[in-house]
Amino acid sequence: xxxxDSERIxxxxxxxxxxxxxDFNEINCYVLNTxxxxxxxxxxxxxxxxxxxxxxxxxxKPIVIVTGCVAQAxxxxxxxxxxxxxxxxGPQSIHRFNEIITKIEKKYxxxxxxxFDVIDKFDTLKLIKNLxxxxxxxxxxxxxxxxxxxxxxxxxxxxxxxxxxIQELVNECNExxxxxxxxxxxxxQNVNAYNYNGEKLSDLINKISKIKKLKRIRYTTSHPIDxxxxxxxxxxxxDKLMPLIHLPVQSGSDKILKSMNRKHNIEDYLNLIKKLKxxxxxVKFSSDFIIGYPGETEEDFNATLKxxxxxxxxxxxxxxxxxxxxxxxxxxxxxxxxxxxxRLLIFQxxxxxxxxxxxxxxxxxxxxxxxxxxxxxxxxxxxxxxxSNSVIVKSDENLVGKIEKISIxxxxxxxxxxxxxxxxxxxxxx
Numbered sequence: 001x002x003x004x005d006s007e008r009i010x011x012x013x014x015x016x017x018x019x020x021x022x023d024f025n026e027i028n029c030y031v032l033n034t035x036x037x038x039x040x041x042x043x044x045x046x047x048x049x050x051x052x053x054x055x056x057x058x059x060x061k062p063i064v065i066v067t068g069c070v071a072q073a074x075x076x077x078x079x080x081x082x083x084x085x086x087x088x089x090g091p092q093s094i095h096r097f098n099e100i101i102t103k104i105e106k107k108y109x110x111x112x113x114x115x116f117d118v119i120d121k122f123d124t125l126k127l128i129k130n131l132x133x134x135x136x137x138x139x140x141x142x143x144x145x146x147x148x149x150x151x152x153x154x155x156x157x158x159x160x161x162x163x164x165x166i167q168e169l170v171n172e173c174n175e176x177x178x179x180x181x182x183x184x185x186x187x188x189q190n191v192n193a194y195n196y197n198g199e200k201l202s203d204l205i206n207k208i209s210k211i212k213k214l215k216r217i218r219y220t221t222s223h224p225i226d227x228x229x230x231x232x233x234x235x236x237x238x239d240k241l242m243p244l245i246h247l248p249v250q251s252g253s254d255k256i257l258k259s260m261n262r263k264h265n266i267e268d269y270l271n272l273i274k275k276l277k278x279x280x281x282x283v284k285f286s287s288d289f290i291i292g293y294p295g296e297t298e299e300d301f302n303a304t305l306k307x308x309x310x311x312x313x314x315x316x317x318x319x320x321x322x323x324x325x326x327x328x329x330x331x332x333x334x335x336x337x338x339x340x341x342x343r344l345l346i347f348q349x350x351x352x353x354x355x356x357x358x359x360x361x362x363x364x365x366x367x368x369x370x371x372x373x374x375x376x377x378x379x380x381x382x383x384x385x386x387x388s389n390s391v392i393v394k395s396d397e398n399l400v401g402k403i404e405k406i407s408i409x410x411x412x413x414x415x416x417x418x419x420x421x422x423x424x425x426x427x428x429x430x
Contacts, residue, residue: 001138001140001143001187001188001189002033002034002035002068003138004138004139004140004187005033005067005068005091005094005140006031006033007130007131007132007138008094008125008128008130009031009033009067009094009097010131011125011128011129011130011131012094012095012097012098012124012125012128013029013097013098013101014131015098015128016098016101016102018101024055025055027062028060028062028063029062029063029064029065029101030052030062030063030064030065031065031066031067032045032048032049032064032065032066032067032068033067033068034066034067034068034069034070034071035068035069035070036068036069036070036072036073036153036157036324041069041070042070042074042077042078045066045070045078045082046081046082049064049066049082049084049085052064052084053084061084063086063087063101063104063105064084064085064086064087065085065086065087065088065089065097065100065101065104066078066085066087066088066089067088067089067090067091067094067097068090068091069090069091069153069154069157069158071088071089071090071091071114072090072091072092072114072156072157072158073153073156073157073325073326075088075090075112075114076088076112079110079112085110086104086110086111087100087101087104087110087111087112087113088111088112088113088114089111089113089114090113090114090115090157091143091157091158092115092121092143092158092159093113093114093115093121094121095120095121095122095123095124095125096113100113122164122168126168126171126172129175130172130175130176130179131179132176132179132181133179133180133181134180134181134372135180135181135182135183135370135371135372135373135400135401136181136182136183136184136185136216136370136372136384137176137179137181137183137184137185138184138185138187139169139172139173139176139184139185139186139187140164140187140188141163141164141169141186141187141188141191141194141201141204142161142162142163142164142187142188142189142190142191142193142194143158143159143161143162143188143189144158144159144160144161144162144189145158145160145161145189145190145193146160146161146190146193147190147223147225147261147262147263148261149250149260149261149262150259150260150261150327150328150329151250151260151290151293151321151323151324151327151329152324152327153324153325153326153327154189156326156327158189161189161190161193163193163194163195163196164196165196165197166196166199166203166204166207169204169208170204170207170208170211173208173211173214174211177211177213177214180401181214182213182214182215182216182370182401182403183214183215183216183217183218183370184208184214184216184217184218185217185218185219185220186201186204186205186217186218186219186220187219187220188219188221189221190221190222190223190226191219191220191221191222192219192222192223192226192227192228192231193223193226200228200230200231201219201231201234202228202230202231202233202234203230205217205219205234205238205241206234206237206238209238209239209240209241214240215240215370215403216240216242216370216386217238217240217241217242218241218242218244218388220246221246221248221288222245222246222247222248223248224247224248224249224262224264224268224269224272225263225264225268227247227272232275232276232279233279235276235279235280235283236279236280242386242387242388243280243282243283243284243386243387244283244284244285244286244314244386244387244388245276245283245284245285245286246285246286246287246288247269247272247273247285247286247287248287248288249266249269249287249288249289249307250262250288250289250290250293251289251290251293251296251300251303251304252266252300252303252304252305252306252307252308253266253296253299253300253301253303253304254266254303255295255300256293256295256296256300259293259294259295260290260293260329261328266303266307269307270310270311273285273311282386284313284314284387285311285313285314286313286314286315286316286317286388287311287313287316287317288316288317288318288319289304289308289316289317289318289319289347290318290319290320290321291304291318291319291320291321291340291343291344291347292320292321292334292335292339292340292343292344293321293329293335294321294329294332294333294334294335295332295335296321296335296343301343301346301347304347305346305347305350308347308350308351308354309350309354312354312358313351313354313355314354314355314358314387314389315355315388316351316355318344318347318348318351319344320340320341320344321334321335321340352413355413356412356413359389359411359412359413359416360411362389362408362411362416363408363409363410363411363416364407364408364409365407365408366405366406366407366408367385367386367389367391367405367406367408367416367418368385368386368403368404368405368406369383369384369385369391369393369403369404369405369406369418370383370384370385370402370403371383371393371399371400371401371402371403371404372384372400373400374398374400375392379394379395379396380392380393380394380395381393381394381395381398381399381400383399383404383406385406385416389416390414390415390416391406391408391415391416391417391418392415392416392417392418393406393417393418393419393420394419395420397420399420404420404421405420405421406418406419406420407419407420407421
């Protein structure tokens with residue numbers, strides 16, 4: 001979502017003749033777009049600004065703007081602590097970027113723009129052409145969250161759930177496809193909570209599936225309690241909807257899920273997975289896990305390992321619990337750091353073994369790969385299959401933007417290597 005916002009900031013700034021710089025040492029405006037999900041995000045801001053100050057110690061100071069969720073959560077603190085920063089702009093105020101930068105150019109005092117103007121934001125953005133021309137593009141369809149998981153800062157930095165209009169999104173999809181995009185990932189803090197005047201995510205998928213040159217559709221991130229039957233059915237009815245579903249669970253323990261205020265239990269979660277697999281046997285899952293949440297016992301942790309084994313996620317994102325300021329969980333007693341780290345290592349080793357077993361099962365199989373770009377400095381091309389597995393292929397032919405059937409001949413936990421139907425397997429090995 002931050003990548004999408006960053007691209008849109010650039011689209012806005014072009015209106016007042018700003019261009020992306022190719023040389024960090026010669027910039028006259030530095031924009032740092034931030035995320036507040038992980039611990040120490042604020043300190044990273046000060047580190048980056050400190051690096052910038054060293055580069056420009058004997059040069060004219062560039063305009064320095066911090067945007068995103070750290071700006072939203074700690075804007076006034078940033079401005080007071082680091083005088084080098086000229087403005088902070090929250091994620092719902094990026095549409096005011098040109099107005100703010102013009103004020104700074106005219107030597108106005110420091111600007112703090114952290115209002116929840118989400119309607120104004122998208123009313124403005126829909127009037128500005130999306131210039132992104134990547135083969136695989138992101139599109140924010142929904143922002144904010146009403147779930148209030150006790151560990152999560154999103155409701156406080158992105159505000160309540162808000163969904164953009166179907167027509168606005170179809171128009172932007174068409175823009176992206178006209179620019180060259182073949183795949184679009186629909187984004188939201190709770191993307192499957194999308195609801196605009198009664199039209200749901202499944203309705204949006206159905207409408208953009210009709211865009212002829214759009215070949216693939218993905219969405220992230222889903223909340224289990226918002227996974228309605230119509231969205232489940234879309235995984236059968238839409239041949240453009242990819243079969244990898246990112247379905248965060250956070251823990252395999254009902255006790256911890258209740259403490260987190262996740263509003264679902266493991267039985268609900270597994271029943272949802274069964275329904276999805278019954279509707280489309282091809283679907284596979286990835287998930288997020290928080291290890292060492294306050295109150296997690298050895299029994300709770302083992303329940304998470306049990307879930308990992310049962311679902312056999314092809315990809316997982318796991319993190320030690322880190323308290324976010326202002327969240328209810330930040331007031332809870334933390335588990336001893338050494339215990340948390342030990343559990344994370346056990347979890348990641350087990351998850352890695354499951355992932356490696358899956359990757360090995362793909363060797364000598366054929367996968368449909370959408371190629372996104374040429375590997376810099378090499379005669380190789382990078383793409384992803386239907387399950388978002390990274391694939392690299394050597395080729396004298398330009399494969400960018402093409403969907404090719406690739407024979408997988410080798411691979412590791414992160415990348416698969418293959419050949420096209422016209423290539424000799426020995427050629428790749430060489």
